[in-house]
Amino acid sequence: MKLPSILNLMTDDLAVDLGTSRTRVFARGRGIVVNEPSLLAYDAPSREVVAVGLEALELEGRASEDIQIISPLQDGVVADSTYAGKLLEHYIRKARDRRSSISRRVLISIAADATDIEHYALRYAAKEASVGNVHFINKGLVTILGSGVAPEDQRATMVVDIGAGTTTIAAMVHNHLIFTRTLRVGGNDMDIALINMIKQNHNLLVGPRTAERVKNRTRLRRSARPGTDHHGQGTQHHRRQSRNGRRQQHRNPRSS
Numbered sequence: 001m002k003l004p005s006i007l008n009l010m011t012d013d014l015a016v017d018l019g020t021s022r023t024r025v026f027a028r029g030r031g032i033v034v035n036e037p038s039l040l041a042y043d044a045p046s047r048e049v050v051a052v053g054l055e056a057l058e059l060e061g062r063a064s065e066d067i068q069i070i071s072p073l074q075d076g077v078v079a080d081s082t083y084a085g086k087l088l089e090h091y092i093r094k095a096r097d098r099r100s101s102i103s104r105r106v107l108i109s110i111a112a113d114a115t116d117i118e119h120y121a122l123r124y125a126a127k128e129a130s131v132g133n134v135h136f137i138n139k140g141l142v143t144i145l146g147s148g149v150a151p152e153d154q155r156a157t158m159v160v161d162i163g164a165g166t167t168t169i170a171a172m173v174h175n176h177l178i179f180t181r182t183l184r185v186g187g188n189d190m191d192i193a194l195i196n197m198i199k200q201n202h203n204l205l206v207g208p209r210t211a212e213r214v215k216n217r218t219r220l221r222r223s224a225r226p227g228t229d230h231h232g233q234g235t236q237h238h239r240r241q242s243r244n245g246r247r248q249q250h251r252n253p254r255s256s
């Protein structure tokens with residue numbers, strides 16, 4: 001057996017999307033092997049991690065006061081390197097199949113305009129997770145490729161990915177990424193806006209999980225209305241008339 005194939009048996013190549021709300025890990029040849037909440041529960045006095053991901057989510061509202069449940073990522077950025085490292089370590093271990101105990105290369109998606117500090121925080125987190133070689137990939141490119149756009153497509157394509165903490169906009173034409181931007185705003189901000197609106201209009205206090213459920217259900221209800229496709233995605237777009245500045249509404253012909 002040649003050396004590379006022995007290496008392939010003992011190590012693996014992973015790609016990680018460390019998202020504000022969910023972490024996904026892709027393993028070469030096996031597809032997405034982890035898709036879990038980016039949550040971690042730790043015991044405050046000892047700072048020991050007690051649960052990660054789904055198990056941490058299940059502890060919400062049930063654990064003792066000493067247990068803190070946190071997301072080490074805020075607005076798509078590592079807010080706590082130590083716990084982000086522990087989260088990454090847990091998911092990388094989970095993603096490794098029984099044969100491999102080393103990850104030769106790990107690819108991590110990161111915003112194109114990420115600061116040096118953000119790069120450092122992710123590298124630190126990966127180091128905590130005992131990863132040999134860390135490579136970064138532009139989140140915009142991942143957004144385009146993940147949406148199924150063929151790189152060689154002659155048409156210009158723009159994709160908008162609204163995550164929990166960030167919104168990534170990317171445009172590609174004929175193998176060239178012509179535009180990419182990550183805004184630090186996403187679904188979590190919609191949840192906060194809903195909490196504030198419900199408080200203001202109904203004098204009711206709801207938590208972020210309830211607000212998220214309301215938001216997600218609202219989307220489903222809208223899907224039953226004409227003008228939206230069966231995935232509930234709006235198929236209308238607006239543009240300002242160039243001459244008088246008035247807004248025009250357009251329906252995507254493919255949706256009717």
Ligand SMILES: Nc1ncnc2c1ncn2[C@@H]1O[C@H](COP(=O)(O)OP(=O)(O)OP(=O)(O)O)[C@@H](O)[C@H]1O
Binds near residue numbers: 187
């Ligand atoms: N049916 C739905 N309707 C509206 N929003 C939804 C629906 N399902 C999930 N979401 C929202 O999508 C967001 C999660 O998206 P995603 O998993 O892509 O985020 P992420 O990758 O963890 O975050 P980021 O990329 O910003 O770091 C959450 O805010 C969630 O409430």
Ligand SMILES: [Mg+2]
Binds near residue numbers: 017019020163164
């Ligand atoms: Mg994301």
